[in-house]
Amino acid sequence: MKLNYTNQGLEFRSDSFDEALLKSECFKTEKIHTENLLSWHYLVTASSDNVTDTKSYKQLRLWGLAPNDGVEVTQNVLNSKRKGYKWDMTPIHYLDGTPQYERALELVKGKFGGPLRDGSTLFPYQIETAAAMIAKGRLLNAFDMGLGKTRTSLAGALADPSNKRFLIITMSRNINDWVREIETLGHEDDYIILQHAGDLKSQKRIHLVSYEKWSADRVKFAKKPQEECPDCGMSHKRAWKSTLGYCYVCKTSHEPYRVNDDGIYIRWSEDDLPEQCPSCKKDWKGRYQCTHCDYTVIESRKKALHTYYHNGYNACIVDEAQYIKNGKSKRALAVQRVKTNKRFALSGTPAENGADDLFWLLGWLTGFTSRFEDPITNKPYKGYGKTGEENFREYFAGGKKRRVLDIDSVEARASHHEQLWGILDTLMVRKKKQDDGVKEHTKVPKPEHHRMHLNLHEAERELYDKFVEEFKEWYELELAKKEAAEARDETYRISTIEICAWMDKLRKAASSPWQYEEYDAKKSKGTTSKLEYTKNKARDLLRRNKKMLIFSGHKNTVEQLGLLLDGVLPGKEAGYIHGGVKMEYRWELMKRFQDPSDPLSILVMSHKTGAESYTLTEAKAVFLYDLDFNPKKIEQCYSRAVRLGQLDKVDVYWLLGVDTIDVNMHGLVLSKASGVDIAIDRKELDFNELAKEFKGDGVGSGPTAIDYEEFASEMLSRGTKREEIA
Structure with a gap:
């Protein structure tokens, strides 16, 4: 044997x-x-x-x-x-004094212990974290927003001589930030931004790539054909052959493709696919290719860069690592393909909605090995399939996945957090702006939060109550269908998509009712409660030369606020940024905003686009015009101003419509935030104290109306059922 x-x-x-x-x-x-x-x-x-x-x-x-x-x-x-x-399994705070850590500390200090190119130096907490990266080989850098995660991770990776080549995966909008820090650390000739498969063979030490390039197929859309003859205007398929650029009526040939005023070809896009096939004129049925005649809107298609990856890197740094929380997404699957020995993840908000957000992030960092054990089966997570993720959620995140209206009460969405802390202790370095060892170096003042309960104007209230009644009727009917199905021993699920659509409608009605035809603007003299408050506060701030940021979750609201607030005080300008604004224009707006002498003083941004990566420390006030269901997304929004480089106290204004869904969402946000805070920061919100902050002046409008404010206050103080929603 x-x-x-x-x-x-x-x-x-x-x-x-x-x-x-x-x-x-x-x-x-x-x-x-x-x-x-x-x-x-x-x-x-x-x-x-x-x-x-x-x-x-x-x-x-x-x-x-x-x-x-x-x-x-x-x-x-x-x-x-x-x-x-x-x-x-050694906790990071026990590394001090070990030979591995002492060696790593000497490497970091020896390479980056003095002044850098821009005259700055690494803070002590950055040096210590960079050394922990080298000593541990697997680390989650969870510095608070604006504390220098990029510079710290680069210092750790570059100070380790065994990292001959390493990969950095980040958002495309962050590429410039990484390049700037690479140059500050003196390695401007030693990096490449990956664009093509051949770039992976480069011998340069730092390989920088965007999530988009790494995970998504590179699609080049085809040119848009002329839909009619430029001479006679004929568009019938027997008269005008768009594929040939020839008209059988006037017997002339033309450029078959459309061009803009600059002579550049206009191409199809993901958001602009044809309604009818340009070739056979039948309704467009396929995604990129006509199912009738095989006409395609794709000119060429190349595989994502991760498909060409075959080892070759000693380490990998994943920026904005919260984007891999969904293990089935293209981004997460592309990152999981990278199996380097040394792995580092960066995220100021590693868990945005609850402890379950950590599963795939921790899984990639640990390689789903013995150190990452399923607490229910006592075996290593497989890293795929549903069981492991469900077990993690059930054990550490307070139960099964919940939907918007399934929250029974405001409670911390975390469980067995002591065991979760044990895992995180071995992997995560968490630094907050107000921590000892940080605040004396960064000197970022703590923001002051103001929760403003605003009574809706007459026209707003009428519209909102109308939508609430419609929502109630719809939901009661759905409940009746569900009860009838259960009586027949059948299953009936109320559509989560429909619920979310109603929620979104109520959010817009409470913040930007002008989006709806039913809104009678004359009754409110062309303004709303939130807009009126924002304008008055803006004038006061701008008179004192204080710039301000405004965040909203809706594109239409962002655009309208940008236009309505432009010139609210003579000589002061406003601009807006959302997903449809080109990147180069965004950078121009932010550069102007950061210039104290520039008249651009108000910047309106969407939650999704404006919450990450940008430094806007010229802002001295932040307005949360409406809320997001993700608590950490909200924190990221005001952290654009509350970050390294901010010297003044920032006022954060939460605009909550009295007796509206705003107050409901506030309770939900606090519930989620508490679960995240327990899991990541080991602190719990005092709901009894917080309840006192949310009692406004609102009064229910009758026995059938939903008094959201009273509901939220009750929910915060002791937890109530959401039966009132019906």
Whole structure:
């Protein structure tokens, strides 16, 4: 009998058929499940130090089958794996004084301990975190927004001489930030921005790529054909052949493709696909290709860069790592393909909605190995399939996945958090602006929050109450259908998409009712409660030369506010940014905003586009015009101003419409935020104290109306059912 080892664990190899039968009988009789007791996970986490002391080996010895060959080699492998596991499970705050950390600290100080190109220096907490990166090899940098995650991670990766080449995956809008920090650290000639498959072979040390290039196929859309003859205007398919650029009526040839005023070809896009096929004129049925005649709107298509990846990197840094929380998304799958020995993730908000957001992020960092164990099965997570993710959610995130209206009460959405902290202690460095060791260096003043309860004007209230009644009628009907189905022992699910659509309608009605034809603007003299408050506050701020940011979740609201607030005070301008604004124009607006002498003093941005990556420290006030269901998204919004470089206290104004969904959402946001704060920052909100802040002047409009303010206050103080929604 010989003892071998494989990637999965130990293996007892028989020398004869009789020996194999006897071994099988031994394991079956003694009820030894070899896939568990001989796995590396079991051996490094639960067994004794010596291979010969394992249950499997002892039973084989009793049966006269104890192997002698291969024991010493296997023992050495096990010792090595156990040593690595113990180091992996060492909390980061215990690294100080270890040889590995002291060596890493010397490497960082030796390379980046002095002044950098721009005259600045690394803060002590940045040096310590960079050293922890080198010592640990796997780390989640969860610095608060604006504390220098980019510079710190670059310092750690560049100070490690074993990193001959490393990959950085980030958002396209962040590429310039990384390039700037690379140049500040003196490596401007040692990086490449990956654009094509051949770039992966570059010998430059730093390979920088956007999520978009790394994970998405590179599609080049085709030119738009002329839909009619430029001479006679004929468009019938028998008269005008758009594919040929020839008119059979006037017998003339023309440029078959459309061009803009600058002579550049106009192309199809993801958001602008044809309603009718330009070739056969039938209704467009396919996505990119006509199902009738095979006409395609795609000129060329290349695979995503991650499909060309075959090792070659010593380390990988994933920026904005919260984007891989959905393991089935293209971004997450592309990141999971990177299996470097050293892995680092950056995110100021690693869990945005609850502890379950951490599953795929921690899984990629650990490689789904023994250090990342399913608490229900006591086995390593497989890294795929639904079971592991569901187990993680049930165990650490307070239960199964919940929908918008399934929240029973305001409570922290986290559980078994002490065990979760144990995992995070081994992987995560968390720094907040007000932490000791940070605030004395960054000097970012703590923001002051103002929750403004605003009574809706007459026209707003009429519209909002109308939508609420319609929503109630719809939901009551859905509940009746569900009860009837249950009486028949059938299953009926109320559409979550429909619920969210109603929620979105109520959000818009409470903040920007002008989007609806039913809104009678004359009754409110052309303004709304939030717009009126914002204008008055803006004039006061701008008179004192204080710039301001405004955030909204709706594109239409963003645009309208940008136009309505432009010139609210003579000589002061307003601009807006949402997903449809070109990147170069965004950078121009932000550059102007950051210039104290520039008249651009109000910048309106969408939650999605404006919440990340931008530094806008000239802002001295932030207005949350409406809320997002994601609490960390809201925190990211005002962190554009509250970050490194901000010298003044920033006022944050939460605009909440009295008796509207705003107050409901505020309670939900606090519920989510508390779960995240427990999981990540180990602090819990005092709901009884917070409840006192949300009691406004609103009064319910009658026995059938929903008094959202009273509901939210009750929900915050002791937790109430959402039965009132029906």
